[in-house]
Amino acid sequence: MINLKIDGKEIKAHPSATVLEAALQAGIYIPNLCYHPDIPPAGACRLCIVSIKGGRGVVTSCTVKVREGMEVTTNNDEIRKMRENILWLTLSELPEDIDETSQLYKVARWTGIKNILENYSRKPKNIPVKTEDPLFIRDMNRCILCGRCVRMCRDIRKTGVLGFSGRGIDTTVETAYGMPLADSACKFCEACVEVCPSGALEDKRKPDPSCREKTLVPCTNNCPAKIDAARYVKLIALGKYREALEVVRETVPFPEVLGHVCDHPCEEECRRNDINEAIAIRSLKRFAAEKGSDRWRDKIKILPDTGKKIAVVGAGPAGLTAAWFLNRLGHSVTVFEAGSSPGGMMRTGIPAYRLPRDVLDREIKDIVSFGVKIKTGIKIENLEELFKEGFSAVFLATGASETMTMGIEGEDDTRVLQGIGVLGDISSKKDTGLKGKVAVVGGGNVAIDVARSALRSGAEKAVILYRRTREEMPALEEEVEDALKEGVEIRFLTAPVKIASSGENLKIECIKMKLGKPDSGGRRRPVPIEGSEYVFEADRLAMAIGQKPSVPGGCASLKNDWGGIEVDGGTMKSSMEGVFAGGDAVSGPASVIKAIRDGRKAASSIDRYLGGSGDIDQKLARDETEMPCLGREEGFAFRARAEMPLLDGKKRTASFCAVEKGLPEKEALEEAGRCLSCALRLGISEAPEPPVKEEDSG
Amino acid sequence: MSENKKNRILICSGTSGVSAGCGKVRSRFEEELRNRGIESDWEIVSVGDRGLFRDVLVDIMDSRGRVSYEYVSPEDVSGIAESHLVGGGLFNERLAGDDYKNFFEKQTRIVLSNCGEIDPDKIDEYIERQGYAALKKALDSSPEEVIEEIKDSGLRGRGGAGFLAGLKWEFTRNASGSEKYVVCNADEGDPGAFMDRSILEGDPHSVIEGMAIAGYAAGAGEGFIYCRAEYPLAIKKLKKAISLAEKEGFLGDNILSSGFSFRLNIKEGAGAFVCGEETALLASIEGRRGMPVPRPPFPAVEGLWGKPTLINNVETLANVRHIILNGAKWFSSMGSGDSKGTKVFALAGKVKNTGLVEVPMGTTLRDLIFGPGGGMAERKSEFKGVQIGGPSGGCLPEDLLDTSIDYESLNATGAIMGSGGMIVMDTGSCMVDIAKFFLDFTVAESCGKCVPCRVGLKRMQEVVELITYGKGTDSHIDFLRDMGNTIKNTALCGLGNTAPSPVLTTLRYFDDEYRAHIDRRSCPSLVCIDLLNFEVNEELCKKCGKCLPVCPSDAISWRKKEFARIDKDKCIKCRACIVECPFKAIE
Numbered sequence A: 001m002i003n004l005k006i007d008g009k010e011i012k013a014h015p016s017a018t019v020l021e022a023a024l025q026a027g028i029y030i031p032n033l034c035y036h037p038d039i040p041p042a043g044a045c046r047l048c049i050v051s052i053k054g055g056r057g058v059v060t061s062c063t064v065k066v067r068e069g070m071e072v073t074t075n076n077d078e079i080r081k082m083r084e085n086i087l088w089l090t091l092s093e094l095p096e097d098i099d100e101t102s103q104l105y106k107v108a109r110w111t112g113i114k115n116i117l118e119n120y121s122r123k124p125k126n127i128p129v130k131t132e133d134p135l136f137i138r139d140m141n142r143c144i145l146c147g148r149c150v151r152m153c154r155d156i157r158k159t160g161v162l163g164f165s166g167r168g169i170d171t172t173v174e175t176a177y178g179m180p181l182a183d184s185a186c187k188f189c190e191a192c193v194e195v196c197p198s199g200a201l202e203d204k205r206k207p208d209p210s211c212r213e214k215t216l217v218p219c220t221n222n223c224p225a226k227i228d229a230a231r232y233v234k235l236i237a238l239g240k241y242r243e244a245l246e247v248v249r250e251t252v253p254f255p256e257v258l259g260h261v262c263d264h265p266c267e268e269e270c271r272r273n274d275i276n277e278a279i280a281i282r283s284l285k286r287f288a289a290e291k292g293s294d295r296w297r298d299k300i301k302i303l304p305d306t307g308k309k310i311a312v313v314g315a316g317p318a319g320l321t322a323a324w325f326l327n328r329l330g331h332s333v334t335v336f337e338a339g340s341s342p343g344g345m346m347r348t349g350i351p352a353y354r355l356p357r358d359v360l361d362r363e364i365k366d367i368v369s370f371g372v373k374i375k376t377g378i379k380i381e382n383l384e385e386l387f388k389e390g391f392s393a394v395f396l397a398t399g400a401s402e403t404m405t406m407g408i409e410g411e412d413d414t415r416v417l418q419g420i421g422v423l424g425d426i427s428s429k430k431d432t433g434l435k436g437k438v439a440v441v442g443g444g445n446v447a448i449d450v451a452r453s454a455l456r457s458g459a460e461k462a463v464i465l466y467r468r469t470r471e472e473m474p475a476l477e478e479e480v481e482d483a484l485k486e487g488v489e490i491r492f493l494t495a496p497v498k499i500a501s502s503g504e505n506l507k508i509e510c511i512k513m514k515l516g517k518p519d520s521g522g523r524r525r526p527v528p529i530e531g532s533e534y535v536f537e538a539d540r541l542a543m544a545i546g547q548k549p550s551v552p553g554g555c556a557s558l559k560n561d562w563g564g565i566e567v568d569g570g571t572m573k574s575s576m577e578g579v580f581a582g583g584d585a586v587s588g589p590a591s592v593i594k595a596i597r598d599g600r601k602a603a604s605s606i607d608r609y610l611g612g613s614g615d616i617d618q619k620l621a622r623d624e625t626e627m628p629c630l631g632r633e634e635g636f637a638f639r640a641r642a643e644m645p646l647l648d649g650k651k652r653t654a655s656f657c658a659v660e661k662g663l664p665e666k667e668a669l670e671e672a673g674r675c676l677s678c679a680l681r682l683g684i685s686e687a688p689e690p691p692v693k694e695e696d697s698g
Numbered sequence B: 001m002s003e004n005k006k007n008r009i010l011i012c013s014g015t016s017g018v019s020a021g022c023g024k025v026r027s028r029f030e031e032e033l034r035n036r037g038i039e040s041d042w043e044i045v046s047v048g049d050r051g052l053f054r055d056v057l058v059d060i061m062d063s064r065g066r067v068s069y070e071y072v073s074p075e076d077v078s079g080i081a082e083s084h085l086v087g088g089g090l091f092n093e094r095l096a097g098d099d100y101k102n103f104f105e106k107q108t109r110i111v112l113s114n115c116g117e118i119d120p121d122k123i124d125e126y127i128e129r130q131g132y133a134a135l136k137k138a139l140d141s142s143p144e145e146v147i148e149e150i151k152d153s154g155l156r157g158r159g160g161a162g163f164l165a166g167l168k169w170e171f172t173r174n175a176s177g178s179e180k181y182v183v184c185n186a187d188e189g190d191p192g193a194f195m196d197r198s199i200l201e202g203d204p205h206s207v208i209e210g211m212a213i214a215g216y217a218a219g220a221g222e223g224f225i226y227c228r229a230e231y232p233l234a235i236k237k238l239k240k241a242i243s244l245a246e247k248e249g250f251l252g253d254n255i256l257s258s259g260f261s262f263r264l265n266i267k268e269g270a271g272a273f274v275c276g277e278e279t280a281l282l283a284s285i286e287g288r289r290g291m292p293v294p295r296p297p298f299p300a301v302e303g304l305w306g307k308p309t310l311i312n313n314v315e316t317l318a319n320v321r322h323i324i325l326n327g328a329k330w331f332s333s334m335g336s337g338d339s340k341g342t343k344v345f346a347l348a349g350k351v352k353n354t355g356l357v358e359v360p361m362g363t364t365l366r367d368l369i370f371g372p373g374g375g376m377a378e379r380k381s382e383f384k385g386v387q388i389g390g391p392s393g394g395c396l397p398e399d400l401l402d403t404s405i406d407y408e409s410l411n412a413t414g415a416i417m418g419s420g421g422m423i424v425m426d427t428g429s430c431m432v433d434i435a436k437f438f439l440d441f442t443v444a445e446s447c448g449k450c451v452p453c454r455v456g457l458k459r460m461q462e463v464v465e466l467i468t469y470g471k472g473t474d475s476h477i478d479f480l481r482d483m484g485n486t487i488k489n490t491a492l493c494g495l496g497n498t499a500p501s502p503v504l505t506t507l508r509y510f511d512d513e514y515r516a517h518i519d520r521r522s523c524p525s526l527v528c529i530d531l532l533n534f535e536v537n538e539e540l541c542k543k544c545g546k547c548l549p550v551c552p553s554d555a556i557s558w559r560k561k562e563f564a565r566i567d568k569d570k571c572i573k574c575r576a577c578i579v580e581c582p583f584k585a586i587e
Ligand SMILES: Cc1cc2nc3c(=O)[nH]c(=O)nc-3n(C[C@H](O)[C@H](O)[C@H](O)COP(=O)(O)O)c2cc1C
Pocket: B156, B157, B158, B159, B160, B161, B162, B163, B165, B185, B186, B187, B188, B189, B190, B273, B274, B275, B276, B277, B278, B279, B311, B312, B313, B314, B316, B317, B419, B493, B494, B495
């Protein structure tokens, strides 16, 4: 350690520290703008000047190392005067409206803004603002040329995209030849934006200051269950598949299932969307699940028995997730399933060509192998009994499998089927009665699944009748695409109004619709066109217009107006003591990942209810210290999203084999390499800001 | 006449010589010799520039001694051949005059001693004049002894900062690392200075020898000469000289069997002024943008590619061989105080003899300007000031003419030695305008890295401009002083540290001129156009009407037998009428 004196105060500092760093550490603020703890110093802003006893004039404290016995003065009349002059110069070129949250503004306030030259009015540079690049804008009129972005990009990220162009008063920060960022090998890590003190570089989507992760690492933060997508994508890029799988496993017990069927809200928000296409996060998860080893099993720690018994009703994703975590926390968990096999919607709702059954079976087996008991064929109707049997808490995760009806004439014909029931029958290999021309009413995933399944179960033709347009379809875009490829026909703006069951087939009277005003959900409401009725003939008609929560008969009191179980969104507690609920039973038909989220929440809340900490997570993969260096790669921005290899179109409808073949290793590695490493930005240190002066705070 | 001891015709053929047409003069001489059948008696030698602007300078050396001719044009050559080469007499019309003699006799030429005397392309001529003897001598001593000698000599860097050369050599030697470099700064960005160019063109071996000695002393095995690309002739001469020195074993592996190896490369610079600043120069050699970085670390510790690097200026290095040969004592006997040896100045402006002048340190400004410089160019003109140290030097008035030329005395006045630019101004120069002129240069050359220099100089320039427009106020003077001092004290590199000097020194020594511009809205030297009113002096006007057609903006009205009149609102102050009027009636 080095001993020195700053403003009369005795200070110890590390020998490699600069005077500025030593001062800041000792709580003595020296104004600075071009300094940043993570970047090599430049000495450009000149605000950090100090005088050193025995030296001539002033020196910049950000570039001078501490020396034994040094005596530093950070503030006297002369220094203050020069700082005010320099600050005035810096501001003399900027627009008047400096972002008040910027470091520049705060430093300016601290240093003191004086008018040095009478009648001077600021001379804005009138440089066109660059808004055409993805993710962030560059407004060189606001740039103070501190060079932090340039050094970050060149010396730390080693991408070398930004540099100085022009000289003297015309100097600006630019890419080589002023090319767009994408053409300049930019990696869009936005480290430059992060360190910009002036607001010259600015996110197009401004991060929410209270939760920067939300905007900055949107994949992880848009995952309902908060699987750390950013982290495992990075691990895959590094070839660490085992660790990647462990990261997923930290949050969910269904990595591979999700890798097949997750509706991937993470991808919707992936920042790479702004450049070209989102990272194929779901496919990467499947890849990690397939390629990652079983080491996670050895790492799972089941906590000592708490002696508490918990009943979970319903062996779908919500129930099994809750069971998994509660079991890990040392509780004894029994899952009651009304059906003949566990899995819930994952088994009865999702066709095997999307989710191969061996995958589902394997992951359920894993859950059981760690101690969760699953009892199938048991329909729970009365909760009192469960409590009597010694269960201390109940988690209701009964799903939503009651098909809604349209209430139109002829709906009770035996050839009119329930969409979700059809899928369940296919899954348990029962006869569905599907044949000939099958019409499906609806626009969600179930409708698509029924139509595609119909083609695989002997139907000659499948036609979906949907009352709005493709844009409004709630089904996943890629599912619709696949269905069309397989030969499913979709009639948009069409709704059945009556079913006549005379004769051989069904004569479905349809009416044409047009889109009217948006409804409360923002989707445009379909309006029938008077007199446009026509008859559509089909052999079978499947209803897939939505499902309702399935709530045990004895729990009617827990339901709300529309039939779901009412819970507190944070704790999943229902109105009955010791009873929690989640998944589709609460929300109506949603998604596997949302059900898992509810399962996690419930597990945590139930643990707390039983006297635990509620901390359900176990760290499986060690945190990697991420390398701040990204390196230069020409054409990075133009790398296209990996295409999932699919089963041949004609072969597909011949069986229920998985359509998606999974990404080969090379493609997966490349795909993970397209990731912008958004989380890297969160690791950048904060620039030291001036203390709030009393006059300001008071 | 014997074959081996030929008579010599020296033709100055450096960049100045070339632009004056030395090539034609040379071919005319060749023709004359051929026609007269005396080719074998004479050797024509293309020597470097001697440093005096007298168009083509030709010296003839024969048994009668040496005779100098000035202003020699191709047409004069037959006359010279006739009367001098054949006739045994002199060609009086072009004989160098007293000014010429005065110019050279009043100098102490050490660094420039070979310039204009030898053929730079012939290493033998250099060797004949003790060339590479210093290298031999140095290699016979230890590096430490060489460093000691340079330290004792008191040689300071001639590139501007005046740092003790020996000390820098020692720092580089003592810096840890086995790979080290020597860099010769031949960027010479100071407009008007051309001493480095002349040395490189006229005596390249002296620099090469200096670098080899420096390399030996500092422990460097490789050197770079960073020369501005605008010096093609210097680069050509250097390339030739390096290959000759390699052939003779003065460069390359195991030099003179000493075990010391030294390779030399040339890097062409893009020509930005700031690239002469040592850290920017190193960045430029490495292929990065020439922008200064803060020191420490000094290049001697962390230089080229992070390795210890010794950087010296051309003139500094050219001094080395003389010190090694003649000893530190000899060198330090010249000069005054802490400034030893000689310094070359590029004398320009309103003096009679403009060119390169080498004088011992300690000479007064007066002795230089009125000695070799020959005083003011025109008899009528009156000395007003002298700008020393290039565009970021200072402007000194008449009463400081007795200032001794040494680092400390010059610094005390607010000027600097710089690289040796010296511009003499007469009463026709407006000092506010001069200050603006130099600011224009530094504003344009600022690299843009640090705030005081990038923005500060620009703001100062705007204010000085306002003053020359007659829009100055008292507060402007305060602003200039205050901001000038801030920039001087806080800019990152030497460019910014010195750039306010022209303003600060003119404010200090020519305050009255600023006052006149501000208080009276007038420019005493009649330079600042916006402060001039063009009027016809009716006492002088002869009503001739010649001014009428030359005015481009119809500001003049004139009718026969009437005085011309100038409409102030229309006049654009182009001066066309002033030039045209035969009676100097327009003022
Ligand atoms: C803006 C600026 C321009 C410079 N230009 C030159 C130059 O053209 N030639 C030179 O030798 N030194 C120049 N220098 C000085 C060099 O930075 C350095 O001090 C010098 O090369 C060291 O050599 P010396 O010790 O032999 O003088 C310049 C300095 C500054 C600040």
